[in-house]
Amino acid sequence: MVNLLKVHGSQNHFFILDQTELESPLTDNELKSFTKKISDPKTGLLNGTDGVLVINKPVREHALAQMRVINADGSEASMCGNGLRTVARYLSEKYHKTSFLVDTMNASLRVRKDKDFAPNVPAFAVEISPVRFNKEALPFDNLGYDRLIDNYIPEIYPGLRFTSIAVPNPHLISFMNQKQITGPILGTVGKRLNDKNPYFTDGVNVNFAQILDKNKLFVRTYERGVGFTNACGTGMSATSLALVLTHPEMADLDTPISVYNPGGMVKTVVHYEESQYWIELIGNATFTHHLSLDEADLRTGTFEHVKITETNEQTAYEKFVDQLPKFNDITTLA
Numbered sequence: 577m578v579n580l581l582k583v584h585g586s587q588n589h590f591f592i593l594d595q596t597e598l599e600s601p602l603t604d605n606e607l608k609s610f611t612k613k614i615s616d617p618k619t620g621l622l623n624g625t626d627g628v629l630v631i632n633k634p635v636r637e638h639a640l641a642q643m644r645v646i647n648a649d650g651s652e653a654s655m656c657g658n659g660l661r662t663v664a665r666y667l668s669e670k671y672h673k674t675s676f677l678v679d680t681m682n683a684s685l686r687v688r689k690d691k692d693f694a695p696n697v698p699a700f701a702v703e704i705s706p707v708r709f710n711k712e713a714l715p716f717d718n719l720g721y722d723r724l725i726d727n728y729i730p731e732i733y734p735g736l737r738f739t740s741i742a743v744p745n746p747h748l749i750s751f752m753n754q755k756q757i758t759g760p761i762l763g764t765v766g767k768r769l770n771d772k773n774p775y776f777t778d779g780v781n782v783n784f785a786q787i788l789d790k791n792k793l794f795v796r797t798y799e800r801g802v803g804f805t806n807a808c809g810t811g812m813s814a815t816s817l818a819l820v821l822t823h824p825e826m827a828d829l830d831t832p833i834s835v836y837n838p839g840g841m842v843k844t845v846v847h848y849e850e851s852q853y854w855i856e857l858i859g860n861a862t863f864t865h866h867l868s869l870d871e872a873d874l875r876t877g878t879f880e881h882v883k884i885t886e887t888n889e890q891t892a893y894e895k896f897v898d899q900l901p902k903f904n905d906i907t908t909l910a
């Protein structure tokens with residue numbers, strides 16, 4: 577039997593598949609079709625997810641394991657901040673370690689157990705890096721700039737300023753008022769830049785942010801390979817760095833920033849060390865369901881005989897969210 581976990585970070589939901597427990601790992605094609613099927617709200621399990629987090633043996637020296645991120649549409653992302661927290665918790669419990677390295681597509685990243693956010697709401701801190709601004713790293717083109725830092729870009733949307741940062745998955749960020757953030761612009765921009773377009777040819781995660789106070793943000797994200805999501809960890813991290821760069825009076829380096837999102841709240845800390853930015857992302861790592869199925873059914877995407885057991889962690893998470901301040905009309909999506 578194969579065990580899967582349904583997990584979330586700020587209600588950005590995933591399944592975790594630990595391939596080191598399989599007789600043989602899935603091929604890339606099997607992983608892609610398995611993810612598309614299980615993540616789909618209609619054909620999938622438990623209302624679907626934003627993707628699958630795949631655990632493999634480490635590929636670099638000193639790491640405990642490797643995490644691959646397969647988006648709901650079957651594309652692969654270089655990183656996932658909310659997902660890495662849940663993978664960190666899974667590995668921490670499996671190997672009885674509280675601080676270690678996890679390989680991701682471009683780097684081995686530091687993760688550590690943090691203080692619980694609330695009773696039965698475990699939290700982990702993960703490193704978000706490497707950070708790049710150049711247009712080749714995103715990539716973007718045909719916008720007349722080599723880097724986008726708080727530039728008006730009417731080709732993307734008139735009257736809004738945009739910043740673009742790879743962490744290393746690509747993000748586009750705009751700071752705006754409450755009316756704009758709750759309106760339809762995010763869907764319009766997100767869909768257009770993730771369809772065939774001349775600017776972000778590989779697509780981009782689009783983050784709209786409202787500055788609530790010093791070191792306090794609300795962020796809403798339209799994700800590449802997914803669509804609207806409750807929260808995007810790398811997006812909230814990139815947005816925190818954009819805040820430090822474009823509104824320095826509203827955020828401090830090395831100081832926690834509270835980032836509220838439709839699925840809850842995380843903390844970020846932006847650091848600048850050895851001429852490089854990196855961000856620490858701290859938030860819940862919640863396990864909602866344990867699933868088990870035959871390895872043959874996993875390979876063919878047959879879910880009729882899956883056994884599912886619910887944990888009691890979602891109730892605790894919802895209690896934690898209920899006591900958070902409410903800033904606007906965008907509530908949790910799922």
Ligand SMILES: N[C@@H](CCC[C@H](N)C(=O)O)C(=O)O
Nearest residue numbers: 653656657658745808809810
């Ligand atoms: N939700 C993730 C980001 C997942 C990857 C993204 N869809 C991409 O294609 O870059 C997060 O929490 O960071």
